[in-house]
Amino acid sequence: MNWSGSWLRSGLAWGIMALFWTLSDGGSWAFGALSGRDIALRWEQVDNSQSSSYRATSVISRKSQSLTRIMDIKRVKTPDSEKQLIVFLEPPDVRGTSYLTWAYQDYRKDDDMWVFLPAESLTRRIAGGARKGPFMRSDYALEDIFKREVDEDTWELLGEENLTGALCYRLEATPVDRSATNYAKKRIWVRQDIFLPTKVEYYGAKGKLLKTLILGDFQNIQGVWLALRQRMTGADGNSVTTLELTEVVFNEPLAADLFQPQNLKR
Numbered sequence: 001m002n003w004s005g006s007w008l009r010s011g012l013a014w015g016i017m018a019l020f021w022t023l024s025d026g027g028s029w030a031f032g033a034l035s036g037r038d039i040a041l042r043w044e045q046v047d048n049s050q051s052s053s054y055r056a057t058s059v060i061s062r063k064s065q066s067l068t069r070i071m072d073i074k075r076v077k078t079p080d081s082e083k084q085l086i087v088f089l090e091p092p093d094v095r096g097t098s099y100l101t102w103a104y105q106d107y108r109k110d111d112d113m114w115v116f117l118p119a120e121s122l123t124r125r126i127a128g129g130a131r132k133g134p135f136m137r138s139d140y141a142l143e144d145i146f147k148r149e150v151d152e153d154t155w156e157l158l159g160e161e162n163l164t165g166a167l168c169y170r171l172e173a174t175p176v177d178r179s180a181t182n183y184a185k186k187r188i189w190v191r192q193d194i195f196l197p198t199k200v201e202y203y204g205a206k207g208k209l210l211k212t213l214i215l216g217d218f219q220n221i222q223g224v225w226l227a228l229r230q231r232m233t234g235a236d237g238n239s240v241t242t243l244e245l246t247e248v249v250f251n252e253p254l255a256a257d258l259f260q261p262q263n264l265k266r
Contacts, residue, residue: 036155036171051076054248061240076254082147083259098264107149116264123264132182139232139241166191194225209235222250
């Protein structure tokens with residue numbers, strides 16, 4: 001599930017893909033030395049991996065029911081975009097369902113998304129308002145699995161706060177184009193030691209809290225710091241989606257044709 005900035009600043013776009021940022025130097029910045037946008041840029045720029053692969057296990061819990069889903073996720077950077085392929089492995093009723101996203105560095109250009117539905121042997125493009133809908137019945141939205149460019153939002157540094165033992169910058173991100181997103185704003189707690197978000201609050205119209213994302217189990221793998229666990233909770237507390245990453249590999253060669261919509265039927 002940003003699951004950089006991705007599944008985060010995309011959210012699992014910040015959400016799963018926003019989970020990977022390299023720590024290029026130690027120590028924290030003095031508060032007041034950076035603006036909100038500076039911190040967001042720092043967060044984005046520390047990711048120097050060119051590709052990543054991992055397995056994600058998602059558990060969706062609502063009241064007394066739970067649903068477990070397992071997926072493989074691959075990501076690659078190109079000169080003008082970041083491409084991500086999500087392929088569901090389990091359970092059998094969703095096996096082979098695939099999502100492909102192309103998130104362009106030029107934030108003025110509309111990102112692309114396709115879904116392959118094996119039961120229909122059909123690849124369908126997802127556009128516009130459809131991206132505000134839920135991602136496979138989880139607490140993540142489809143828009144959350146896109147990487148989000150820094151300048152798609154305006155940034156405000158609200159202050160500092162100690163959260164779960166780590167000193168964090170507290171940011172507020174407001175979308176430049178409100179019509180393109182579910183969210184009127186996000187509040188993000190970014191750790192000062194490793195420049196990774198540890199908490200994100202998502203707000204809708206009139207300041208209504210929609211859901212909260214908590215990230216944890218921070219580890220350094222192949223020189224890259226990442227959060228191996230996420231928990232997205234609806235505002236009413238009745239719906240929770242957890243995400244756990246395993247088998248993480250960075251900078252392995254990935255075939256370019258994996259990320260082409262015409263090849264999703266494989």
